[in-house]
Amino acid sequence: xxxxxxxxxxxxxxPVSVKEFLTLLEALxxxxxxxxxxxxxxxxxxxxxxxxxxxxxxxHFDKFDRAFAAYFKGVEMLxxxxxxxxxxxxxxxxxxxxxxxxxxxxxxxxxxxxMETLKKRLEEQKGRHEGGSKWIGTGGTSPFGHGGYNxxxxxxxxxxxxxxxxxxxxxxxxxxxxxSQELGTRNIKVALRRLRKFAREGHELELDLPDTxxxxxxxxxxxxxxxxxxxxxxxxxxxxxxxxxxxxxxxxRVEELFSAVKSEFKHLEFxxxxxxxxxxxxxxxxxxxxxxxxxxxxxxxxxxxxxLIFVGDATMSPYExxxxxxxxxxxxxxxxxxxxxxxxxxxxxxxxxxxEPQGVWQYRQSISIVQQLMGQRMYPLSLKGLEETMRLxxx
Numbered sequence: 001x002x003x004x005x006x007x008x009x010x011x012x013x014x015p016v017s018v019k020e021f022l023t024l025l026e027a028l029x030x031x032x033x034x035x036x037x038x039x040x041x042x043x044x045x046x047x048x049x050x051x052x053x054x055x056x057x058x059x060h061f062d063k064f065d066r067a068f069a070a071y072f073k074g075v076e077m078l079x080x081x082x083x084x085x086x087x088x089x090x091x092x093x094x095x096x097x098x099x100x101x102x103x104x105x106x107x108x109x110x111x112x113x114x115m116e117t118l119k120k121r122l123e124e125q126k127g128r129h130e131g132g133s134k135w136i137g138t139g140g141t142s143p144f145g146h147g148g149y150n151x152x153x154x155x156x157x158x159x160x161x162x163x164x165x166x167x168x169x170x171x172x173x174x175x176x177x178x179x180s181q182e183l184g185t186r187n188i189k190v191a192l193r194r195l196r197k198f199a200r201e202g203h204e205l206e207l208d209l210p211d212t213x214x215x216x217x218x219x220x221x222x223x224x225x226x227x228x229x230x231x232x233x234x235x236x237x238x239x240x241x242x243x244x245x246x247x248x249x250x251x252x253r254v255e256e257l258f259s260a261v262k263s264e265f266k267h268l269e270f271x272x273x274x275x276x277x278x279x280x281x282x283x284x285x286x287x288x289x290x291x292x293x294x295x296x297x298x299x300x301x302x303x304x305x306x307x308l309i310f311v312g313d314a315t316m317s318p319y320e321x322x323x324x325x326x327x328x329x330x331x332x333x334x335x336x337x338x339x340x341x342x343x344x345x346x347x348x349x350x351x352x353x354x355x356e357p358q359g360v361w362q363y364r365q366s367i368s369i370v371q372q373l374m375g376q377r378m379y380p381l382s383l384k385g386l387e388e389t390m391r392l393x394x395x
Contacts (some may be wrong), residue, residue, distance in 0.1 A: 003328060005071050009054065010066035016054050024053040035385040043072065056285060082192040094132055188260040191386035195235055195307065195394050238302055242312025243272045243285060250355035254311060257353070269302065275316040276326055276336030277343065295339055299346045308347035308395045313356040314378070321369050340373045350374070351389045355381040 002025065010017045027033075033045040046066060053066050129254040215224035239261060241254065262268060271281035271293060279295050282288035320326040321336045346348045352370065354361070358380045361367045371378045377392065379385035 007072040009064065009067045012070075014055070014060055014063050014067060020054050020056075027053060039362055054060045058284070061286065074221045078100075130193055137342065139194055187383055189264055190385060191383050192260055192264045194392060195237075195390040198353075234267070235265055236302075236306045237261065237265045237269070238298075238306040238308050239268060239270040240277065240281065240308070240310050240316075240343075241270065241272055242275060242310075244274050246313055247355075250381070253355055256384075257311065257381065269306070271298065273312075274310075274327075274329060276321050276327070277310075277339045278332040278336055279339065295343070296301060299342060302347075304347055306347055306349075308350035308390065309389070309393075310350070310352040310374075311356065311381070312352070314352070314354055314367045315356060318365050318369055319393050321366060321373075335364060337373055340370070349393050350377060351392055352378040353381050353385065353389060354378055358385075 002021075005019050006016065027049055033049050050062055050068070051061070055061060086255055179307060212224065212228040215226055216222065218224075239258075241258070247254070258270075271283060272285060272288065273281050277295060280292040281295060281298065282292060284291060316328075317326070320328065321340075323335055325331045351372045354365070354367070356367070361371070361378075367378075379389045
């Protein structure tokens, strides 16, 4: 069984080696995880063991989560209505998640009836459904779906609101953008090279041919080699990236941009935010509440010669930008608009890159507000948009 699991991880573009896989098998043989007192295996224990043994870099955690879920018939597999429901595994996992009150509620329907009903609904339903009390969908009172309310339910997909479902099937943390993404970055690099300011730095590693010829001629023909330091792009970039929520659909293009920026600019600093910048940002999405970087500290730390680039779809409630407490994650004391103005005042060379199609900008009130705060310095995430951004920042 685990051989197929190994190949599933490799198919998910995870750099998992045979040696790491053998380490996992040795850990299982040594009983690091195994049957509990009721002879039931804990999938959670196996998940953490497998991730520890097989994944050596946190930036691959999200890929591992998706591959793990797909192999053990999680969210990705249940999205296909033709797949068989893993009833035995699901029941064991549900039992571990339930509170005593939820167990009492679920007994009204019964485990077998709940599983059978879910299977039948998946077979019968032909498309998406919103509201109501029967079909798998959103915002209703069916025991299956998300965004509604039913104490006997199973949430399938989406973000929970009432948190009353028996099992949360989809629980992925915001992922860090993968700076190793190479597909499609070549043209982006060409566009970014418009923002270049070369200076000679470091040790003398490069032949200075004109000076060598001059010195050799002055030395009566005896070779006199002259070296100079290599030329490096001396531009400094402060990159602030929106992550999570509506940005999930833009991950691939933002990763391509991020990879190209890291390749082109030696002096690069980057931070993440969600929807709008507030009083703190972070560098690691899995530790974003534990490792905060106050926005004031970022403003004070970097000189005004840094080029400030925001990357985000600017798609949110206007309340999140204009009002204190507007953040969807915590009670921010000052509105996001105040922080955007402080940042653009501290770094005069700034621009906003938006991955949303430019044709929809006029229909999003929040995008119009951010455009105004940016002094209309918002450009689409396209080659033409990047060229215009670099041209602006290089002035």
